[in-house]
Amino acid sequence: MNDPHFGEPLLFPHPGLFGGLLWAEPVEPGLYGESTIEGLLMTTNNRSSLARWGNAIAEHPVGILAMEAGGLPPKTAVAFDLVTDQEARRLLKTLLTSILRPRATRVLIPQGLIEALGWQDQSPIEDFPIQAIPDDFTRLGEYISDPELEVTTNAASTKPAIVLRLLSGLGLWLGQVLVFAIPLLVFGWRSLVLGAGSLLAGVIVVVLFWQMLPGAGWLKGLIVGGVLAIIIGVGSSLVTNAGWSESLRYSLALWIATAWMGMVLTGARKN
Amino acid sequence: MRGRLHLSTQIAVGIFVALILGHLYQEPSQEMMIGPSATPTMTNSSMLAPSLPSAMPTPSIEETSAPPRPFETLPGVWMARVIAYPDSAPEIIKVTKLLSGRLTVSKPGDSYVRMLDEGGIVLYELTFQTSFSLFDVPASVDDVTYFFIIPDLENADWLQVVTPQGDATYEFPLDE
Numbered sequence: 001m002n003d004p005h006f007g008e009p010l011l012f013p014h015p016g017l018f019g020g021l022l023w024a025e026p027v028e029p030g031l032y033g034e035s036t037i038e039g040l041l042m043t044t045n046n047r048s049s050l051a052r053w054g055n056a057i058a059e060h061p062v063g064i065l066a067m068e069a070g071g072l073p074p075k076t077a078v079a080f081d082l083v084t085d086q087e088a089r090r091l092l093k094t095l096l097t098s099i100l101r102p103r104a105t106r107v108l109i110p111q112g113l114i115e116a117l118g119w120q121d122q123s124p125i126e127d128f129p130i131q132a133i134p135d136d137f138t139r140l141g142e143y144i145s146d147p148e149l150e151v152t153t154n155a156a157s158t159k160p161a162i163v164l165r166l167l168s169g170l171g172l173w174l175g176q177v178l179v180f181a182i183p184l185l186v187f188g189w190r191s192l193v194l195g196a197g198s199l200l201a202g203v204i205v206v207v208l209f210w211q212m213l214p215g216a217g218w219l220k221g222l223i224v225g226g227v228l229a230i231i232i233g234v235g236s237s238l239v240t241n242a243g244w245s246e247s248l249r250y251s252l253a254l255w256i257a258t259a260w261m262g263m264v265l266t267g268a269r270k271n
Numbered sequence: 272m273r274g275r276l277h278l279s280t281q282i283a284v285g286i287f288v289a290l291i292l293g294h295l296y297q298e299p300s301q302e303m304m305i306g307p308s309a310t311p312t313m314t315n316s317s318m319l320a321p322s323l324p325s326a327m328p329t330p331s332i333e334e335t336s337a338p339p340r341p342f343e344t345l346p347g348v349w350m351a352r353v354i355a356y357p358d359s360a361p362e363i364i365k366v367t368k369l370l371s372g373r374l375t376v377s378k379p380g381d382s383y384v385r386m387l388d389e390g391g392i393v394l395y396e397l398t399f400q401t402s403f404s405l406f407d408v409p410a411s412v413d414d415v416t417y418f419f420i421i422p423d424l425e426n427a428d429w430l431q432v433v434t435p436q437g438d439a440t441y442e443f444p445l446d447e
Contacts, residue, residue: 071278188293188297191297195289218274263274267275
């Protein structure tokens, strides 16, 4: 993971058009907010998330650390292993001991992100206690005023990582179909339907096998897409009596679509 | 990091990927789909016709369990070139075996292309509309040439073309 920008505090972005639902919304990772901060709130470099928390802390001496996560929302980024426990600890340690000491006195982390990372409320990092805050940013003021205030855990609202990956993948698939629609339609409705279908199949298999596959997203897509393409190619050739060249074309298209979805699932780069 | 692209690059490359997918998924080339739905071509009616059999069995229709499927490239098909006339029976000019092709699909009409077995049972039938008018103008043509792509059926012995003006038949060669 590249270290984020720790120079002059960055300016908060405006909310994105799609709210991160259909596409990654990367902004520059780094430290956002005023330079004289007493607390540090941790999130990812997702535009919507950062803009939302930026509004919430406007009246408080709190800065925000936006971790590099390809512009995905915090919980989704953890579900895709783009933000890991070790990387987040290393980053916080660097920031708190080298840059913010002795100004910042505590670390505020949204409850959903704490649960996703497997951390505990009030457990310290380099002597700085972690305080869980609700994911509902409207109640942030109460927690900043009272460091002892604890978040009521709602286990029912916590989705498993695979469900988060699937939901995020489906949103991203919809966004991709919007971009792909016109170029696919150039070749006819058949291309549009089959193209959208192969992207959907690709995103589903990549998401399902995400944690079993090695390497970056595109490599995961290449591996699982290759297996899927062989199965579909051989199957269509045997079951539908399609010619080998036709089966080969469909398999190749499915492979490309899966590798592509694997790559975009890791988000995008801002710079 | 991890092979991420810049957002604008991602969209641009995405469009390129979409074009590749579109090309791979598009309908295969349709150069073999020549039939009556295409614009008729005017030809010289002095072309030679094959010798027609004298004893042609009376056709009767029998449903087959697995009819040849349209819109799929089939290995081994026949291409029949037929000339229809406004005032006389049609002529089957030439019947050629092709390595592969797609069956002709046409709108139903008053004429038929049939494949019959030796007992006169219809194994395959294609209906089409003969028209001798030149587009929307009142002028008409002397003859119209049609190309039909039909399947290679194991038991087919005869090819029959029927128009309102009459019919023509062709016997498939034994060694085919």
